[in-house]
Amino acid sequence: MHRPRPAEAEFAEELAVVRPDLAERYAAELPGARAAVLSRLWRGLTHEPLPWVVAREPGREGLALRLSDGRRLHGPHPDPYATAAYVRAVRLDGTAYDRPEHLMTDLGVPHATDLAAELADSVASLALSRTTQEPRSPQWPAHDWEWEQRVVDGHPYHPNCRSRPGFSVAEQLAYGPEHRPLVRLGFVPVPAAECLVTGEWPDEFRDGERLLLPVHPWQAEHVLKRRTSQGLDAHPLMSLRTLAVAGDRHVKTALSARLTSSVRDISVYSIGMSATLSEFAEALTHRMDGLLHFTRTLGAATANSPDLAAVLRESPRVHGERVLPVAALATTELPESPGWLAEFARLALTAGLRLLELGVALEAHGQNLLVVLSPSGAPVRLVYRDLADVRISPARLARHGIPVPELSGRVVTDDVTTLRRKLFGSLVAGALAGTAGSATALRGALESAVRDLPRTPDLAALLEQPLPTKALTLMRLSPGTPGDQWTQLPNPLR
Known part of the structure; x- marks a missing residue:
């Protein structure tokens, strides 16, 4: 079979030119990166509704997938909630594969070639990401962006x-948050009359009758293909396109590159909805008894193009000194006990289910959801940022006497399945599972957390039904199918 481009070798060749001091470390990190990506791929192969997998047959030594062409794929017993790289190799009709891109190529299913190239890029980029890591410091970071970069x-x-297709090694080192760079954002001046603006666009981002739209340097070079003026220094956050700037503010920039599943531009629709969503979320805060706060959207603007837009948000740090994204919890020195995880799960489920009952389903994955910790490390309250992908139910809001905001489009739905998928797939199968790191740990935390929660229909669905999660591998193998696709994971509580 034709092999995808040798991304590992290409990265090594470029690294030898731009950072030869990292070449040896890069080579040493490749086996672990392959296992990490292969473990994620195996999760998708074993749990997603792939049309060419006709049977999954567990045995004493692992799991066998029977394929539609008669071949058999063997691997270890899968844990859909594991975060460790526990898959070192799988066997396709007896041939061992330790490189995920080679496995995908030889599976030969529709669109496998494109996904194989992405997997190869993911491995090489992951190994590169690990080359600049320093020993973990026990000290609490002085800046919120330092958590993101861990x-x-x-x-x-x-x-x-x-996977960061379109980014060279030099660009990843210059812009990837894990490499801790200082990024210089540029400004593109656009006549204000040609822009859609919501919220308050700051005076410092104006030049007379023109708006100064912050632009990521990668976007300016590769998409806009134009020079930018002036600019400001910024620290990239987890999402790469969102950066921390002076004044406890975060700037979300358009970055028209495919990262994981999606192209990360900023739609005109989301700009138009941003101020209304922010005001609505702030009005809901008083119903949360101090459990959850939202970061305010300060202003948003677009030159009527998803490639040239920006959103200004307040930093989550305004809600507490010791606040960090849930995804960064694994990098902290937290109390290592099942009780801590159960306490955090209780806080997250209480807040998430209460909002869902009111009519708001959060996209509460480890990047959007942040937790405020006490000096002793106990979870105190939550902070949520980036409202662009929440779902709002007018019927549920009306049932609770909450004024329905003037919203339209994808964020508005009364479909129960859509609402529950949004919350359960991001919070339970995402943030909580990723923090727990295994099915056993997740089950223990949830069993303790749900005991005292109000017995709502949403909680009953969480307790009794399989757990929904996005079918991430299927989505990359279905380029002609728009929107999210879903699968079901074994319910850790059953």
């Missing part, structure tokens, strides 16, 4: 956890 491996379950 998250090295990306999405805990996506096989494209570190």
Whole structure:
């Protein structure tokens, strides 16, 4: 079979030119990166509704997948909630594969070639991401962006956890948060009359009758293909395209590159909804009894193009000194006890289910959801940022006497399945599972957390039904199918 481009070798060749001091470390990190991506891929192969997998047959030595062409794929017993790289190799009709891109190529299923290239890029980028890591410091970071930059491996379950197609090695080192760079954002001046603006656009980002839109340097070079003026220094956060700037503010920039599953531009629709969503979320805060706060959107603007837009948000740090993304919890020196995890799960489920009952389903994965910790490390309250992908139910809001905001489009739905998928898939199968790191740990935390929660229909669904999660591998193998696709994981509580 034709092999995808040798991304590992290409990265090594470029690294030898731009950072030869990292070449040896890069080579040493490749086996672990392959296992990390292969483990994520195996999760997708064993749990997603792939049309060419006709049977999954567990045995004493692992799991066998029977394929539609008669071949058999063997691997270890899968743990859909594991975050460790526990799959070192799988066997396709007796041939061992330790490189995920080679496995995908030889599976030969529709669109396998494209995914194989992405997997190869993910492995090489992940190994590169690990080359600049320093020993973990026991000291609490002085800046909120330092927590974000400790998250090295990306999405805990996506096989494209570190895929950054279109980024050279030099660009990854210059812009990737895990490499801790200082990025110089540029400004593109656009006549204000040609822009859609919501919220308050700051005076410092104006020049007379023109708006100064912050632009990521990668976007300016590769997409806009134009020079930028002036600019400001910024520290990249977990999402790469969102950066921390002076004044406890975060700037979300358009970055028209595919990261994991999606192209990360900023739609005109989301700009138009941003101020209304922010005001609505702030109005809901008083119903949360101090459990959850939202970061305010200060202003948003677009030159009527998803490639040239920006959103200004307040930093989560305004809600507490010791606040960090849930994805960064694994990098902290937290109390190592099942009780801590159960306490955190109780806090997250209480807040998430209460909002869902009111009519708001959060996309509460480890990047959007943050936790405020006490000086002793106990979880005190939550902070949520980036409202662009929440779902809002007018019927549920009306049932609780909450004024329905003037919203339209994808964020508005009364479909119960859609609402529950949004919350359960991101919070339980994402943030909580990623923090727990295994099915056993997740089950223990949830069993303790749900005991005292109000017995709502949503909680009953969480307790009794399989756990929904995005079918991340299937989505990358279905380029003609728009939107999210879903699968079901074994319920850790059953």
